[in-house]
Amino acid sequence: MFQDLRLFPELSAMDNIMLKNRLAGYATEDAVKEMLARVGLGNYLDTPCGRMSFGQQQRVAFVRALCQPFDFILLDEPVSHLDKDNAAVMSAILRERQLKDGAGVIVTSIGYRLPYEYDAVYSL
Amino acid sequence: MVMGLLFRLLRQNISLWQLFGFLVVNLLGGVIVLCGVQAMMDFSSFTTGEDQLLSKGSMVISKPVKTSNTIAGLFGLRPSFSSAEIKELEELASVSAVGEFVTLKFEVNAAFAIGDARIRTDIFLDAVPDEFVMKDYTPLGSGMSRWSAGLNSDTIPIIVPRNYINLYNYGFATSKGLPQLSDELISVFPIKLFFGSEYGNVVYNARICGFSNKLNTILVPWDFLNAMNARYAPNESSAPARLVLTTDASEFDRSIFDYLAEKEYLVEGDASHVRLQSFVYTMLWVVIGVGFLFSLLAFLLLVVSVLLLIEKNKEKIYNLFSIGYGVGVIAWTYQIMTLVADLTVWVLAAVMATIIYPMFSGFMANVSPGFVPVPLWNVWLFALLSALFFAALHSAVVYCQVRKVCKV
Structure with a gap:
């Protein structure tokens, strides 16, 4: 997940995710909708990302990042513009996925950190 | 679906004025080239196709009959070519073969x-x-x-x-x-x-x-x-009183005619017809050249348009590349656009040439009995090949530019 998100502002939240998901062929459309609903964007499926707050866009980018198979996932400041509740939801979704795939998770942050069960924390 | 999303993303910033300019210039060039090519084929068929004896580039020569020849003829002496004259002809650079009648x-x-x-x-x-x-x-x-x-x-x-x-x-x-x-x-x-x-x-x-x-x-x-x-x-x-020559000189090489004129040999048929033929060929090449120049300008216009479009969409292209899209898939979006533009313009040019050209060939048929136009499907074939040729060049330019944006 990119720090600058790299979403396409003219495309809706759903289209942004499907653009990646169809390339990877990973999740079903319903599964994507469910994830969006869990991060609080159930009512924003057709809203162009350009009209969303940065926090909402972060959650779209987070869901998009999960729409592919991976052994490691690198999240660059995923919750810099999110409150604790939303960060907790994202943390739970990520944990489920990590346990399911047995994948490694690497998170960077400046200031507010994604709440997670880290094996190691490095301060640079 | 994915291609649909890509098109929605990457077609943005298309300049309709630039596309219109490309269409007009290329259409003009295409119609000129196609009419020129068809005229060239018609003319070529008209001037060489109907002669069933001698291949293109061959001519029959003889010596002029003068009053002195007439008198000499009474004593059995007729104008003919000596073996020395035949040898000299054979040694000309532009003559590949000499045959005796x-x-x-x-x-x-x-x-x-x-x-x-x-x-x-x-x-x-x-x-x-x-x-x-x-x-x-x-x-x-x-x-x-x-x-x-x-x-x-x-x-x-x-x-x-x-x-x-x-x-x-x-x-x-x-x-x-x-x-x-x-x-x-x-x-x-x-x-x-x-x-x-x-x-x-x-x-x-x-x-x-x-x-x-x-x-x-x-x-x-x-x-x-x-x-x-x-x-x-x-x-x-x-x-022999007559010789048949085969010349491998180009249509524009007049040296053989200069030599024949100097020796006062006559070309059977009509030598001025051969000169006129050469002139018409030259004119047709000029017309085709002008048409091709227009097509080349249109090609460059579309290249500039697409390069500008890619430049304007640079960030999107790089983001697509970042989320996993290959250079080929991203480039394909633009390649499809150029292919459609090239095909459209050349098909339109072929349609217009099909409508316009018969007016010219009808005139030719009126002034030259025996003129039978070559079927117009050649124009369509040429148009299709031109479209594919230019589309291939456009595709190569697009691919290189997208690759450059992605910094691969």
Whole structure:
């Protein structure tokens, strides 16, 4: 997940995710909708990302990042513009996925950190 | 679906004015090129296709007949080419082959019937080496499979000047109320040739199997004529009065004509016709060149438009690449656009050429009887090939630019 998100502002939240998901062929459309609903964007499926707050866009980018198979996932400041509740939801979704795939998770942050069960924390 | 999303993303910032400019300029160039190419094919077919004897680049030359020749002729001396003159011609850089005309050295007359009219007349026969008759030449008429005959042949193929048929069709037949004859009909006309000399008489059947604009004589196969001379006029010999030349010079090389003019040799048929032909070819090449220049400008205009579009969408392209899209897939979006633009413009150009060109060819048919336009599907084929050629170039440019944006 990119720090600058790299979403396409003219495309809706759903289209942004499907653009990646169809390339990877990973999740079903319903599964994507469910994830969006869990991060609080159930009512924003057709809203162009350009009209969303940065926090909402972060959650779209987070869901998009999960729409592919991976052994490691690198999240660059995923919750810099999110409150604790939303960060907790994202943390739970990520944990489920990590346990399911047995994948490694690497998170960077400046200031507010994604709440997670880290094996190691490095301060640079 | 994915391609649909990509198109939605990457088509943004397309400049309709630039596309319109491309369309107009390319359409103009395309129509000019296509009409020029079609005119070139028509003209080429008109000037060379109908001559069934001599291949393109060959000509028949002779010496002019002067009053002194007439007087000399009374004593059996006729204008002819010496072996030194023939050798000099053979040594010219632009002449690849020289052949001698051999004349039948004893009497022959031909008999044939058209309607109720029975005609029997003295004629003359000549022959040239077979290699000067076009290799792909297929004799007209039934029973003729090739240009050859010997003393034992049942039927002798003959080639006559096109003028003879025109003289009959547009002069004799019209004034006498006789039917005009097509090439095919003439070729099945039975003709009898009566040969006679002090060594004997013989009769052969003959068929007209072709026409030529480049000579003023009646031609029979080389082997047949030489065998007849050997049998019925064994002691006669003479230097050739006419030569056939094959030149491998380009249509624009006038040196051979300059040489012939300097030597005062005559080119049978019409030499000015050959010069006019060369001029028309040059003009057509200029027209095609101008059309091609327009097409090239349009090509460059589309290249600039697409490069600008890619530049404007640089961030999107890089983001697509970042989330996993390959250079080829991203480039394909633009390649499809250029392919559609190129195909559209060339198909439109072909449609317009198909509409416009017949006006010109109709005029040509009116002023030149015998002008038969080459089918217009050649224009469509050329248009399709041009579209694919330019689309391939556009695709290559697009791919390189997208690759550059992605910094691969």
